[in-house]
Amino acid sequence: MANRLPCPDIHISTLRQKGQPYPVALQRIVGHGLAGEAVERITEWDGYRPTPVLDFAGLAERCGVQEILCKYEGDRFEIGSFKALGGAYALQRALEAHEGPLNDLVAVTASDGNHGLSLAWGAKQAGVRCIVFLHAGVSQNRQELIEAQGAEVVRVDGNYDLSTATADKMARENGWLLVPDTANNENPNPINVMAGYGVMLEEMFGAKPQCDMPTHVFIQGGCGGLAAAVVGWLRERDNSTDAPKFIIVEPVEAACLIASARAGSPVLIGGDLDTIMSGLSVGEVSGVAWPVIAFGTDAYMSIPDTMAIWTMQGVREGAFGDAPVEIGDSGIAGLAGLVAVSRDEERRARIGLTSQSRVLVIATEGPVDRISYDALCSRDLSDAGLPDFADFGAVSV
Known part of the structure; x- marks a missing residue:
């Protein structure tokens, strides 16, 4: 050929x-x-x-x-x-199961860009605070798109897997709601x-x-x-x-x-x-x-x-x-x-x-x-x- x-x-x-x-x-x-x-x-x-x-x-x-x-x-x-269908929906289901007021809830995730954008968008609709961990390779423009949805962005000096580990660690230490798109167990x-x-x-x-x-x-x-x-x-x-x-x-x-x-x-x-x-x-x-x-x-x-x-x-x-x-x-x-x-x-x-x-x-x-x-x-x-x-x-x- x-x-x-x-x-x-x-x-x-x-x-x-x-x-x-x-x-x-x-x-x-x-x-x-x-x-x-x-x-x-x-x-x-x-x-x-x-x-x-x-x-x-x-x-x-x-x-x-x-x-x-x-x-x-x-x-x-x-x-x-398509990420709009994922992170925002997972947050909706998590909020349905959440007991207590939403004003003290913080939704967090690591992202290459689009999953974090989806979670930020969903959090904006729900009126909850959102923090997205981005690794060094994510563009500044993607960061600004996430911030435009009202989320906070934390930069991690490393690759995607390090940003995922960082988000997981910070969520556990602070009692935040982790909404990842990847996991090594049957996380809902x-x-x-x-x-x-x-x-x-x-x-x-x-x-x-x-x-x-x-x-x-x-x-x-x-x-x-x-x-x-x-x-x-x-x-x-x-x-x-x-x-x-x-x-x-x-x-x-x-x-x-x-x-x-x-x-x-x-x-x-x-x-x-x-x-x-x-x-x-x-x-x-x-x-x-x-x-x-x-x-x-x-x-x-x-x-x-x-x-x-x-x-x-x-x-x-x-x-x-x-x-x-x-x-x-x-x-x-x-x-x-x-x-x-x-x-x-x-x-x-x-x-x-x-x-x-x-x-x-x-x-x-x-x-x-x-x-x-x-x-x-x-x-x-x-x-x-x-x-x-x-x-x-x-x-x-």
């Missing part, structure tokens, strides 16, 4: 349990029941409306697949990210975060479906909350041998899920986790999400930052034959992973990608951090070894 794109690493899971019923124990972490509870509440929020599913027919032709559908979360509430708050994400699945495949069931789902990695929410919901619907294949996509610089899949259990990866896919800058998978991911994920892959930027630029410019759309740095990962693997015959075969494949991706955010987004879309990639968009034409498979 012409114009082969960088796809440095792919791992076919040995942990995947095809054909087995989705276990009741996992339904207590991610499942239709929990998602249904979230739907009942979130659909009553001011400003709620289902986000659209976009048809990337032009890009599908260039990737050699039948269809690419993209659930676009850039219009989700005023935040412009990360479970409710994932339940909130289930609203997207209910919109797509519930009582009034927006689309048919795909053959493949390419989904972002990060701490694993989103991946678990999508994998678990759809595996409860169908875990037959004909069920959709799930491929998790991560940055090369923060590929904790592919490392965990290879090891057979969660592992902590080192380094500064420096990636432009800021929301995926995570060194350890959420322990509560991992069993769901391991049960239902077929493959894991990592992509370089340049692949994510190139795909962002292409969809923004309408260079692939579709209407222009703005997808943020973390929201692009799943789509960029599909594009990267599309020109590689060996990797296509390993994940069963054919000309008849119907692919679903979730663009989890729009240009939330407009300053960083515009800078990335203006970056010169002429030395990155990627084809010109004009040369990335239809592929014959």
Whole structure:
């Protein structure tokens, strides 16, 4: 195939349990029941409306697949990210269970940006104090977006995992309400975060479906909350041998899920986790999400930052034959992973990608951090070894 794109690493899971019923124990972490509870509440929020599913027919032709559908979360509430469904909903459930006055309650979390923004937004609606711990790699603009919701920001000199540990320590020492999107136990708050994400699945495949069931789902990695929410919901619907294949996509610089899949259990990866896919800058998978991911994920892959930027630029410019759309740095990962693997015959075969494949991706955010987004879309990639968009034409498979 012409114009082969960088796809440095792919791992076919040995942990995947095809054909087995989705276990009741996992339904207590991610499942239709929990998602249904979230739907009942979130659909009553001011400003709620289902986000659209976009048809990337032009890009599908260039990737050699039948269809690419993209659930676009850039219009989700005023935040412009699927994260609005998670942190704010988990806070709502925590406040429902809280005994005592709310005026002395402090909601806290660590964040790469969007989860903290969601919690800050939810805290503003509820009238409670909010503190968000941000690591050194989070942009100043994302900090200001969180502060604009009335939250306090504390900077942590380190990576995401250190900011998570700091938030946990400060919450325990001060009696604050910790609302993380990751945990190593069955903390109800990360479970409710994932339940909130289930609203997207209910919109797509519930009582009034927006689309048919795909053959493949390419989904972002990060701490694993989103991946678990999508994998678990759809595996409860169908875990037959004909069920959709799930491929998790991560940055090369923060590929904790592919490392965990290879090891057979969660592992902590080192380094500064420096990636432009800021929301995926995570060194350890959420322990509560991992069993769901391991049960239902077929493959894991990592992509370089340049692949994510190139795909962002292409969809923004309408260079692939579709209407222009703005997808943020973390929201692009799943789509960029599909594009990267599309020109590689060996990797296509390993994940069963054919000309008849119907692919679903979730663009989890729009240009939330407009300053960083515009800078990335203006970056010169002429030395990155990627084809010109004009040369990335239809592929014959």
